[in-house]
Amino acid sequence: MNKVRDQYEAYPYPERDPRDEKKRLILGSPSLPQEIDHYVFGGQRDWSQPLRIFVAGGGTGDGLIQLTALLTQYGKPYQATYIDLSAASRKVAEARARTRGLKNITFVTGSLLDAPDHGPFDYIDCCGVLHHLPDPDAGFTALRQALAPGGGIGFMVYAPYGRSGVYPLQEAFTALYEDMSPKDRLKAARQVVERLPAGHPFKSNTNLNDHKSGDAGFYDLLLHSTDRAYDVQSLTDTLDRTGWSFAGFTVPILYDLARLAPVPAGMDPVAAMAVAEKLNGTIRTHTGYATDTPRPVASGKTRTLVPHIKGLHAAQLARAVAQGQTPALDTDGIRDALSLPRQTAPLLAAIDGRRSLQEIAGHAGMDPITFGGHWSQVEKALLPWGMLVYSNVLR
Numbered sequence: 001m002n003k004v005r006d007q008y009e010a011y012p013y014p015e016r017d018p019r020d021e022k023k024r025l026i027l028g029s030p031s032l033p034q035e036i037d038h039y040v041f042g043g044q045r046d047w048s049q050p051l052r053i054f055v056a057g058g059g060t061g062d063g064l065i066q067l068t069a070l071l072t073q074y075g076k077p078y079q080a081t082y083i084d085l086s087a088a089s090r091k092v093a094e095a096r097a098r099t100r101g102l103k104n105i106t107f108v109t110g111s112l113l114d115a116p117d118h119g120p121f122d123y124i125d126c127c128g129v130l131h132h133l134p135d136p137d138a139g140f141t142a143l144r145q146a147l148a149p150g151g152g153i154g155f156m157v158y159a160p161y162g163r164s165g166v167y168p169l170q171e172a173f174t175a176l177y178e179d180m181s182p183k184d185r186l187k188a189a190r191q192v193v194e195r196l197p198a199g200h201p202f203k204s205n206t207n208l209n210d211h212k213s214g215d216a217g218f219y220d221l222l223l224h225s226t227d228r229a230y231d232v233q234s235l236t237d238t239l240d241r242t243g244w245s246f247a248g249f250t251v252p253i254l255y256d257l258a259r260l261a262p263v264p265a266g267m268d269p270v271a272a273m274a275v276a277e278k279l280n281g282t283i284r285t286h287t288g289y290a291t292d293t294p295r296p297v298a299s300g301k302t303r304t305l306v307p308h309i310k311g312l313h314a315a316q317l318a319r320a321v322a323q324g325q326t327p328a329l330d331t332d333g334i335r336d337a338l339s340l341p342r343q344t345a346p347l348l349a350a351i352d353g354r355r356s357l358q359e360i361a362g363h364a365g366m367d368p369i370t371f372g373g374h375w376s377q378v379e380k381a382l383l384p385w386g387m388l389v390y391s392n393v394l395r
């Protein structure tokens, strides 16, 4: 019996109605084309070449639909393979793709451990899956073996501290309800959760909302049979051990120790991120990218790169900065205000996803030296929040 498959046959995750594809596109990390380019391809991928995509544990299709719908919208070629243990989840993902008329997707019901049989791939999406494998290292290794040279993975795995309160409940429910059907387990566990005392770590953990989003969310959070969390150190150790090179997290500020405390001289950067994770205490998931070999992440020092603003419209941001406003930022409970000098407003206003940095400087009528000074301030303010990435996908 495969408990993980049984769960996702009974409760495909996340709950999605294919008809909603007519109304909205769900966006998120990983697997935004601009982000993939930034972290995996140095912001310089040749998008005229088809992107060979593998969506590992694709569930009801969020990552698959986002990536293939955006590439279709941008007129960029791709060939995607979706795989999942759960046929019920695949049915939803297929219906969503059909509703959108998306082409060049192969749907497979099976295990991501067989990834090498389907590859090689330039990009692998694996969001919320590897921590559910009985032997996660085998999953990391199989995906690495399916990667084409120069490619990379966008991953999301659970993190321990922001999920405090979850694991004792999962253990208790396993001890109590292991032999019940998924439906009966859900009913029994819901009754217990209703009665938890106010001070229970799960009840006081305001980072968690999945259990409020319906049966699939509740089951996924509290009744999973196979679920482990990775702290920064264990995640980077796992990547190293299984042949991956860590490229970066999508919201670096969450891991920035210097924001929280003086960093001891000579401290290893991974150790510093691990301490920041402990001090913040609110990180529920680690979302980031890894590649086959170490390579430089895109940087504005290369003036041919094309910047994109994420999370806000560049024009909106430019207006706010021109008026001296400081828009509020909030991620995983970390709050700050975005403060940029007014002189950067014309540069922000010129960002359209197509202009390169040198074209933006020209458009704003700025000489290279003045531009360099202002742009480094834009990078300093936006990169930590994952709000600035470089990609030529729209060129």
Ligand SMILES: C[S@@+](CC[C@H](N)C(=O)[O-])C[C@H]1O[C@@H](n2cnc3c(N)ncnc32)[C@H](O)[C@@H]1O
Residues within 6 Å of the ligand: 004, 005, 008, 013, 014, 056, 057, 058, 059, 060, 061, 062, 063, 083, 084, 085, 086, 089, 110, 111, 112, 113, 126, 127, 128, 129, 132, 133, 220
């Ligand atoms: C939490 S869901 C995530 C779905 C999707 N990636 C997303 O982010 O919305 C986990 C999915 O992984 C699938 N899964 C778990 N183990 C798997 C394996 N060994 N091979 C393929 N799929 C697997 C489950 O069936 C389920 O659909």
